[in-house]
Amino acid sequence: MTDQRIEGAVTEAGGKVQNGFGRLTGDSKLQIDGKLNEVKGKAMDAYGRVIDGLDGMVDKAPADLRDPARKGLDFARRKPLLTTGIIAGAAVLLGALSRKR
Numbered sequence: 001m002t003d004q005r006i007e008g009a010v011t012e013a014g015g016k017v018q019n020g021f022g023r024l025t026g027d028s029k030l031q032i033d034g035k036l037n038e039v040k041g042k043a044m045d046a047y048g049r050v051i052d053g054l055d056g057m058v059d060k061a062p063a064d065l066r067d068p069a070r071k072g073l074d075f076a077r078r079k080p081l082l083t084t085g086i087i088a089g090a091a092v093l094l095g096a097l098s099r100k101r
């Protein structure tokens with residue numbers, strides 16, 4: 001289990017508590033902050049699940065590709081937002097290139 005999954009579960013649980021207190025006290029800002037933390041926690045958990053899945057795939061990769069793949073996964077673990085941005089940018093570029101054909 002990756003750190004992102006653990007942190008995501010904690011953030012999501014904290015968000016649920018915030019949201020509950022917000023509903024109990026009638027504090028709409030606290031409710032919104034709680035909902036945002038719930039969503040953030042779910043996103044972090046999903047990212048961690050992807051990293052865990054890729055980690056299993058690296059173990060099955062050919063021996064000469066394992067080290068570079070592990071370095072890439074280590075980068076993704078250390079910098080999740082940057083990794084997500086890189087992947088999103090690549091997807092936008094590929095989408096734009098495919099439309100031109």
